[in-house]
Amino acid sequence: MDALFLARLQFAIVTVYHWFFVPLTLGMTILLALMETKYVRSGDETYKRMVKFFGTLFLINFAIGVATGIVQEFQFGMNWSQYSRFVGDIFGVPLAIEALLAFFMESTFLGVWVFGWDKLSKKIHLATIWLVAIGSNLSALWILIANSWMQEPVGYKLENGRAVMVDFLAVAANPSIRYQFPHVFFSGMSTAGFFVMAVAAWHLLRKKTHGELFSKALKWGLVYGLIGSALVITAGHFQGQHMVETQPMKMAAAEALWDTEQPASFSLFTIGDMKKREDVFSVKVPGLLSFLSCNNFTCEVQGMNQLQAEYEQKYGPGNYIPNAMLAYWNFRLMVGAGTLMLLLALYGVWLMYKKKDFRQHSRFLLFTVWALFLPYLANATGWLFTELARQPWVVFGLMRTEEGVSNTVPESWVMLSLATYTLLYAGLIVADVYLLLKYARKDPDEEETEQPETPAPSLVGVA
């Protein structure tokens, strides 16, 4: 194991971990804002209880999201200093704007929202959660603008071996962000929808109290989750087509398409030989990949072998084929999870439309509880796919990942940070899940216990 591998592993671990918490924040802040809007408009206390109940769960989740987000900003400098030197002129800008424009808004107004229930008028209080929702989604926008530049560098020139910005608007309106942001935005919606659905379904399965509140919550979750999962798939479809144009190798890897095909078939299941660069066994639907790539059943889709030859011409000798197995399976897990989510939400909304009582459909409720894993699976595999299948590039066509790693940081330091983050993160996820389960099981109007049952002893024995 060398420092490069460890730094990459670390980036994958801390980023995927961070991303377990972020999509829920993106979608949930909007959903809470909608619920609170309903409360303020109707005066119905049920919605206030709903906001408070799901708000507590959201905050338990948010705490780790924020705390682990700090690492994200620091690790570019710590583990990827050569990358930072190369891209700083461009990449630092959206990061700074994210902090100044979005983080301040999100954190400041969240503090006001949490502590301000009795200090502000209903309308002002409502405004604060909307500002949190806008702030958190703006932060997603700006960090994705930064990421888009790694996928599709625009608005720059190369000067003394560094990328220098020449057009800020081109960077901010990168073609890639137009597909990436909607995809992430709707993934947040679907995550939040499925989160609310799962908790509500669990309560309805118990058939105890608060049936009305949780039936309502389930409906909110379903509608929200349906819109989210339908649109995340739609956005993903267009993003895929854009990818075929700008990063054809990524699409070829996603489909395990070794050789150019016309028309191209879509692989349902493939076992390939990575060394020989060919399929061992596969099940394919003829023409479908052509359709997915360019909306007709007969167009040509480039294969990895042909792209490799083309890139060798363009960028010099080297291996330009990403790990096709990881790309292929991550892509399938993401698409599979997303499709299941859409089907489940459709079925639930159909039940809703038929005015069925959810409590009579315990199998649906049980599926809904377990379906909570689906958005998390899709979110993680989606990022793993898009980053892994861009390899060997850290900035597509401009900088290889191995050139970006810190040149003065010894392997032992990276090892140490990898080990300590992993340990700390493992401990935190235990505390997080414990608290989420504890608070998800509570009844919505149960007062939070104010005092420990036995008075805690003084921490320091000085009077």
Next chain:
Amino acid sequence: MDLNTIWFILIAVLFAGFFLLEGFDYGVGMLLPFLGKNDEERRLIINAIGPFWDGNEVWMLTAGGAMFAAFAQWYATLFSGFYIALLLMLLALILRGVSFEYRSKNDHPKWRNFWDWSIFIGSFLPALLWGVAVANIVRGVPIDADMNFVGSFFGLLNPFALLGGVMFVAVFLFHGAVYLTLKVGDPVMNRAKSSAKKLWIVALALVVLFVIYAFFGTGMYRSGTAYPPTLVAAVTLILSGLFLNKGRNGWAFAMTAVTIIFITFTAFAGLYPNVLPSTVDAAYNLTIYNASASQYTLKIMTIVALIFTPLVLIYQGWTYYIFRQRLTLDHEMEY
């Protein structure tokens, strides 16, 4: 004034804002185990910074982001060079951020005890390590011709840097204690006040020591620009203690705030026009020119900063106004 200088000043302002605001909530975090004698009192102390700490922490993130955008070479050298120190700080900050939210969500005394100490460590380590970092930046670190840090972690723990770290801890403790005299009711308030009086002496002594060491041991006062901010910091620090003794706690807090801002300005004024001096050869110094982004990027960032910084100041100010009330033990508490 050129854009490079403007950005140097803006980053100084961001760090000043960060140390001023997180300074008191690091201080409060460090005082938590000592001023809160029982669970209720500790909750009171935590809730006194409850609505603010997260917004305050964004000052650090913004300072870091601005460094990346405006002086990417500084950011890259510093963050890869101070690796172990930053790792410790990040671990502490992660634990701290989670602690506030999780601490009161379970009744068990061991659970609460664990998170209370996490808040202590999570406040102490960053305070100490930022002091160490700032002192090292002022003093200079080994940097080679390729802008790479070539020192070791233990090299960063030199006496001057450690003094800087301890000074930061003392000043933040004092600042935090004065903050608590304004924000909480008795009996914690009285305890905070008597602690503040003792901490004033310690903070003052350490600041004086640091200035003497910096004067004789580093290049901080060579150009002379660091004298005026040092004077302001010293005078306000003295005044803060005098106000405190007269029972004018609000004025005392205003003074500690100015002290921290001007300690930060002292460091930056002493640095200018360097951002990270090299102890290997002055020719390898990172400066506001060789470490900076292009003029175009600086121009874009200036426009962005001019629009959004005033907005942030307005709405963060508003939150302090909303939660201006002194918290007492019979208030309902979120954390």
